[in-house]
Amino acid sequence: MRNNRAMTPRPHRIAVLALDQVVGLDLGTPSQIFSTARNADNEHFYTVEVCTPGARPTRSSAGFRIVPDHGLELLDRADTVIVPGIHGASLDRELLEPAVHAALTSAYERGARIMSICTGAFVLAAAGLLDGRPATTHWAYADRFRRRYPDVRLDPGVLFVDDGNVLTSAGVAAGIDLCLHVIRTDHGSAVANRSARRCVVPPWRDGGQAQYIERPVPRPTDASTAATRQWAQHRLHEPLTLRQLAGHASMSVRTFTRRFRAETGVSPARWLLQHRTDHARQLLETTDLPVDQVAQRSGFGTPAALRQQLHQSIGVSPTAYRRTFRHPSTPSPVDRADTEKEWLSEAE
Template structure:
């Protein structure tokens, strides 16, 4: 029988509540066909002491930092602005525990602003990393030795980091997929009622000004394009519908969605294909044509890149009874 992978969630004072609960929820949902757990998740703090959360409650852990010495993965959830880590410092005991774990080969992860803690402990120097987009400038000022990319959902560069809040779910599912394959990760996502896959390179949902009127933005054109996914839709067609030049349209589109028109169209077509695979009897070839991929080969290529599995595998996993 396979021994479950052991995970320690290291909670610091002012821990973000959602970040703290994400690992136990996602990894707890990852199970074998006969429902055996593939991971165990426990929470620890410095000295095993209670810590405050951003949700207005205290966390009473079952373990102290000694737990970090016995696990396979350590996850640092986000911490609130103004707590230790945001000023570039961290408890020496935390630094020592994290460095020792990393030296032993333990997998180290952070969710959201937990990246500040890992950077302060010296574990992100010279690495690519991400954190919540709202704190990117502060992070760069404090940790110029880290190659920060705030425009993605998660990064796996030896030490794993994720963007804000819900991106921690994406990172945990990425780890499950890496450890046990897409089928296990997809089942875990379904149990958690979340999308099974959001590409780590997908743009964060950065706050952007809302156009004053529909005519001043690209919303109407996006809806127009959604109704025509089965047709070839070129950039010039989109720009013409919006009554803009290609250059102006592209600039407005990226500002409103965080994606290029081509990336957005591919995302919409992939989402449409997923829905058809789950809910219809259409063949993969028919799905490819209905969603604008043109050929089955093109659907398979793009579907695997974005979802992580082949269309047929996805259908077997998610097919409605």
């Protein structure tokens, strides 16, 4: 008897490459985060397996050993390869044995997505995979990284860098941000948000790692901008100005801007843009609202402004984004109308 049920696509295969003195949290992050990404039938979108060179037991920086089930052959069939961070002392030695270098290069050349967490960026750089690319790593190792790999365009102020098929994250917990970003890119905000809730972490952290760099602790009497940020999140549809935000916080514009950046790592304008973009993406994924209404409710005002921001941030139009993450069997009248408007806009 013929089975008419559509075949379920195989899960995306992730290989985690553990090297000597691997950081324990970095090693466990991919398995924990990606295992929570599931479809409506509770089927996993990803499988995560760990390998080491020669399938040998490998020391972690936390005083325990990793006993893997796989060697470097795992990279030959992986869709994504993730290199966790390694302990600082290991960075002063030659990072890559020839077999590891060859396996990473081969995976990259056949089109696998390559990722690093924290100081795992040193490994990707040693393999030559970051030359000429933007990348990041833990802020405490930025100077050492620049000295060793001057051809990499290092940005130590961000939580992660997505440069297409090569992605890098900042220190330790920023690996969680990067994994959630990948889930969001692959399957949309709704799936990523569910994964974040299951892991009891925020689906998106404001700002970059600049806010975590060592600096004098603010005085207890210093006011925070947290209440104003919460207030603004409920008013993303309004044309909020910097003066309004500062007024709500009972601060001068100058003081508010300085404290806002110190607490979030970004300017108030950049923070608003990030949250409005994320809200627009959620509306496109979860509602049938026309693009002009999505633009209004997310604070962009006009469809043209929303289209411009989505093109700049993720490279697609609103209707293309909706089609990608909602997978409708046939376009709705709203989708067809919005597509026609976008064609007309691009032709002008």
